[in-house]
Amino acid sequence: MDTQHLKTFIQLSSTKNFTQTAKLLFVAQSTVTNRIAELEKSLGKSLFIRDKKQVVLTPEGQLFLGYAKRLLELEESAIEQINASNFSRKVLRFGTTNSIYENYLYPLIRSVLTNDLNMSTKIIINHSFEILSFLQDGLIDIAFTYIPFTKSGYICTPFKEDELILVTAKSNADFAGGIAQKDLIALDYLFCNFALQKVGLFIRELFPPHHQFKFEIDNSSKLIPFLLDGIGYSFLPKSLISRYLENHSLISIPLLDFNTPTIKSYYTYKDDDAVVLSKIIPLIKA
Template sequence: METENLRTFLLVVRYHNFTRAAEQLFVAQSTVTNRILELERAAGVKLLHRDTRNLSLTEEGKLFAEYAQRIVELEDALQSTVRGGERQQRLGATNAVYEGMLKEHIFGGIAAGGRFRVTLGHSAELLEQLWSGSLDAVYGYQAVRRAGYSCTPFFEDELVLLVRRDKNAFPRGVTKAELRKLPCAMCNFSLEEIGSYLRELFPAGQVFPFEVDNFNKVKDFLAAGLGYAFLPRGIVKKELEEGLLEEVAPVGFSRMKLKSYRVCRAGEEERFF
C-alpha cells in the first residue's frame, strides 16, 4: 500500500469530507476517490460508508485507520532519523493563538535550529489529533483535563474593540447602547465563552454587515475603514503599533480576558514552549 494513499485516507477520516481532503492535498477530488478505492481493493474490505450526505468508517475502517496512523507516524520518524536530525515538533494551534504569541516562539526556535510542523484549526479538532497521536502539543483556548496529559497556561490576551484610527468616532470610549448602533464585523470564534460575551453586548438576532470565521478577513474589514470589530489584541499588535488600528475603550462594560493553554502528554512539558 502506498503511504500517500494512507495519508489521504486519514485526511478523509479527519474531515469526514472528500472535498476538504482534496483541498488540503491540492489535488482533484477524483484523485482522493481513486486513492481510497485503491486502498479498499488492496485491503479487500470496504473502509467507508458514504452517500451524498454522510461519511463514516466501517468497523474494518476503524481498525484500518489505527494501523494507517501508526504507519504514517513511523515513516515520519524514520525519515527524520535518516536525515540525521531531530524530529519535528508537531504542534497544533488555533489561528488566534498562533498569530498572537506562538508564532514568535516558533520563529525563535527555528533560528536556534529547531524543526516544527504546525497545524492550524479549531481547538476541538486539534485535541482529537493530539489524542490520536498525530500532534505532539496543542495551543488553544480550551482548558482540558485528561488522564496522561498536562494542560498548562500559555499566555493571556484580551478581546478588544478595534477601528481604523481615522474612523474612530468614540475617542473617549463607547457604551453598549452606542455599540449596538455601529457597523460591526463579527468573527465567529469557536470558543463558547467569547460567544457568550458577545451575545451580552448585542441584542438577539442582530444582523452584522460582515460575518466571517477568519480573523484575517476581519482585519481586512477594519483596514478598509468599514466599521468596528472585536479581536484578540495579540493578533493586531503590528497594526496597533503602526497606528493603522486603534482600540476603543469600553464604557460600562469590561474587556474579556482570553486565556490560552498548552496541552501535551504528561512528562513531556519541557519539550515545548
C-alpha cells in the same frame, strides 16, 4: 479500513456529487459508488441520503467524517515518521490556533530552529477543539489552544493572557469617546469568534439572537485589512493589533457600561512526552 474508501468518502462529503467526486479522484463514477457502498457495509450504517437532486450526509455520516479525516491524518503522520531521512532528528509537532501562532509563537519557533536542538519542526494550525483531538490521537506533541484540557495523563499549563478590545479605523470617529452596549447593534460589526470558546460566545451574546452581521469569518487576522480600510468595527485581541494602535491606523473604542473577558490560552502535552519536550518547555516559559 481502506484509505481509498475514506478519501472518497471525504471528497464526496465535500462535493455532494458523485460525478464531480469521480472527476476529482480520476476514477469512474461506478468506482465512487462501489467504494461508498463498501464503506457503508463495513460500518453497518448509511453515510449519505441520496436523491435525484443532491447527496447529503446522514447524522452517522456527519459523525464519521471527523473520524475519517483523523484516520487519514494519523496514517500520513506515521508514514512521515517512518520515512524520515534522519532518525536521530526528532520531529517536533506543534498544534496551534492561528491567532496564538500569529501573536506569540514566532519567537518560540525561531528559538527551536536556531538553537542546536537536533529537531525538525512541523506546525499544524486549526481550531482549539481539533488541535486537542490531534493531541489525543498522537498527531502532535504539544497543543496551544484557548481551551484548558484537564484529562488525566496530560499536563495543561496557562500560556498567555490577552485583552479583548473594540477597534476601528481612526476615520470612524462616531464612538471615539466610548460606546454603550445598547449601541453596538448600530455598528457595521465584523464578526469572528476565532474559536475562543466563552469569549466568542460573549461577543455573540452582545447582539440580539440571530443577528446578521455585516461580515463573518473564522480567522481573526483576516479582518484587519477591512478595518484598516475603514470598514466597520470588531473585537480583537490587543496583541493582534497592537502595532496598528501604536501607529494610530486603528483606534480603540472605550466601553462605557460593560467589560470584556480576558482571553486565556494554554499549552498541553502528554505526561509521557515530558522528557521529549524538556528542551522546549523552558523556551515556552522564557
